[in-house]
Amino acid sequence: MRLVPKVTRRSAAAFLLTTLATVLAAGLLATTVGAGVAQASAYRYWGFFQWKDNAWKMASVGPGSVIPKDGAVDGWRFAVSGEKSPPRLPRAAADFAELCGSSKAQAGKKRVGVVLDYGVADEAPGGQQPAKPRGACAVVDAKATSAQVLAAVxxxxxxxxxxxxxxxxPSSGCGDPVKKAPAVASPEPTVALALPASHTDAKAGRKGEAGEPREGAGDRAVDAGSGGLPVLPVVAVIVVLLGGGLLLLRRRRNADQGA
Structure with a gap:
């Protein structure tokens, strides 16, 4: 009569160990695949910059966390950039007077210049043709973020x-991985900006002052290479499951021997 319980316990223990081994293998495979995706050598994306001390500086936070002051200039550059290579800066210098000189200051509003560099054709995805770099002037609420400034123009x-x-x-994709970063001259050749006659021409299809910008646009910068599975949490769960399974198996064996 004891054969049935013993067989049942051994079967349960074997099943448990098999399940844990499967989970362990799947976890290691998932973390390996995730790490492989995160280790792409370069990415194609829009970079966000700020003009400071007569030079472009890559923003340390996303555009949704930056509130530029009146007279500031934001820059955007589309390019392929490697993880260890210098950031690809906008190829035109920022000149607030040139960008917003025809826009008058208004109560409760601020003027922010914007430089948009769509990059080079060789780096465009799927044979798409980038537009010529252009400048714009956003007249927005005094508390508007850089994300809202961009949405205004x-x-x-x-x-x-x-x-x-x-x-x-580009028409599709977002921070897509690229096999290899291109060889780029340093510094890159400068380009001329197409400038609107006034801020009323800043955004195609808009007339008059730029309206209220959209909320929530670009709350953070592109985090190239994100999306891989977190290795430490997965390993921790596997260790806990494996340890619990071995403890249960030991208790079952002790119970069998004492029976």
């Missing part, structure tokens, strides 16, 4: 609060 395509496309370029 351009059509923005977003994905999970990331700026993926500006003015329809």
């Amino acid at each position: 351009a059509d923005v395509r977003e994905q999970k609060s990331l700026v993926c496309g500006i003015d329809g370029f």
Whole structure:
């Protein structure tokens, strides 16, 4: 009569160990695949910059966390950039007077210059043709963020609060991995900006003052290489399951021997 319980216990123990081994193998495979995706050598994305001390500086936080002052200039550059290579800066210098000189200061509003550099054709995805770099002037609420400034002068395509496309370029994708970063001259040749006659021409299809910008546009910068599975939490869960299974198996064996 004791054969049935013993067989049942051994079967349960064997099943438990098999399940844990499967979970362990699947976890290691998942973390390996995730790490492989995160280790791509380069990415194609829109970079966000600020003009400081007569030079472009890559923003340390996303555009949704930056509140530029009146007279500031934001820059955006689409390019392929490697993880260890210097950031690809906008190829035109910022000149607030040139960008916003025809826009008068208004109570409760601020003027922010914007430089949009769509990059080079060789780096455009799927044979798409980038537009010529242009400058614009956003006249927005005094508390507007840089994300709202961008939305006031351009059509923005977003994905999970990331700026993926500006003015329809690129038409799809968002921070896509690229096998190899291109060889780039340092510094890159400068380009001339196409400038609007006034801020009324800043965004195609808009007339008059730029309206209230969209909320929530680009709340953070592109985090290239994110999305891989977190290795430490997965390993921790596997260790806990394996340890619990072995403890249960030991108790079952002790119970069998004492029976």
